[in-house]
Amino acid sequence: SQTIHQWPATLVQPVGSPLSLECTVEGTSNPNLYWYRQAAGRGLQLLFYSVGIGQISSEVPQNLSASRPQDRQFILSSKKLLLSDSGFYLCAWSVDREIRPQHFGDGTRLSIL
């Protein structure tokens, strides 16, 4: 069966510090991968998606970036965090584009001080 792992689960960072969140999927190959952000009490906003190694599409301009160095690995990064980057970050995957749902990881709760 397929599983998705995200880490860390929680993170407290000062403004201006760098960020690296990692997501890996097991039990499948060539998944579509996604990063979403959920601000407190709000819906999910798509940040990035990837259909293959090295292929990244950005939905929202921001100081975040994403990379996909391996087939089942998706990384969310920032060089300098802003207060507005606080939120709940969720990684998701799907395989069959016609019959999703996307399956979500447990999320990373990021607090910027």
Place this chain on the structure above:
Amino acid sequence: ELKVEQNPLFLSMQEGKNYTIYCNYSTTSDRLYWYRQDPGKSLESLFVLLSNGAVKQEGRLMASLDTKARLSTLHITAAVHDLSATYFCAVDISTGGGADGLTFGKGTHLIIQP
């Protein structure tokens, strides 16, 4: 730009009652998903609706899709406390060779009281 609107955004109801959550979207799509989120947790897939007139049921929850009206409903029958959560609808309008992400509504925060 696709817009997905849920209503109500907050709902407090008593156990045993019935209620419906509505999800309207602004662009043609025949793929709609419902998710559940418990406080502090990730999203759990509930229903996948892939065609006009699709109806899915699981326990006390039933979801339907009307693509002509661009409307999906999530109906709760004889609510129980365990159904308290936030419910999201999400719409997929990706076409061609892409695998675009989903566009989510703001969620309906449901509280079911004894």
